Amino acid sequence: MASPEISIIVPCYNEVENIGPLVDALETTLTDIKWEVIFVDDNSPDGTIEVVRKLAQNNPAVRGLHRIGRRGLSSAVIEGALSSSANIIAVMDGDLQHDESCLRDMITAITDKGADIAVASRHIEGGSSNGLSDGWRHFLSQGGIWAAQKLLNVPLTDPMSGFFAIKRACFTERAALLGGQGFKILLDIMLARPGTLKIHEVPMMFRNRLHGKSKLSHGVMLSFGRMIITHFFKKALPHSRT
């Protein structure tokens, strides 16, 4: 059996109702591509990992990584990515807010257009961020984009995107530099070696969350703020010990 061309890493916490529909959606979209999906679950009380295991028993494209005693989106993504072997790694939310059809364009960007990383953007023509739940979330998202672009010089229209695909070699080179704390793994990857990745952006219509709840707590926002400040000072004072 041929090995997968792409490993799709899905961090999930309390997403029990979204797992089955997400696997169905990937099956419908990625018909001529060999893929696998790895759900990385932090021992969700709603039994997310049990649903993953049931699906995995009948579908070799589905895998689960069950972490106990730990929480965190970024570290879940890093461990999922390091547990896989395909030449392309994609990272996608497990709440159906990311449009899986973008994956095809991301793969083409990497295999045919010379990109190292392909990022789904809500802020280029054809994209939309209407799925953000309210005005406050729009405000936070715009604030994060401003900080990443202006303070950290991240050259992306949507640096807050959690949906992207990257060449395995580029991920592996940066893996040891990734902190693993926090919520925004894309920013961490971009900042690990600034200016060295060939980027391609694909438009994404960000969807509403239909099942389950957002995990974007105040604590998560605080840790994001800390990350921006730490990177800003590292850039401004490269020899400091921030």
Ligand SMILES: Nc1nc2c(ncn2[C@@H]2O[C@H](COP(=O)(O)OP(=O)(O)OP(=O)(O)O)[C@@H](O)[C@H]2O)c(=O)[nH]1
């Ligand atoms: N393994 C793991 N996954 C997490 C954790 N926190 C969030 N996730 C998952 O990461 C993905 C994104 O989380 P969301 O809460 O939807 O955050 P968001 O999409 O940025 O924000 P919303 O627009 O509010 O939904 C979802 O699949 C979550 O289940 C965590 O601590 N561990």
Ligand SMILES: [Mg+2]
């Ligand atoms: Mg979400």
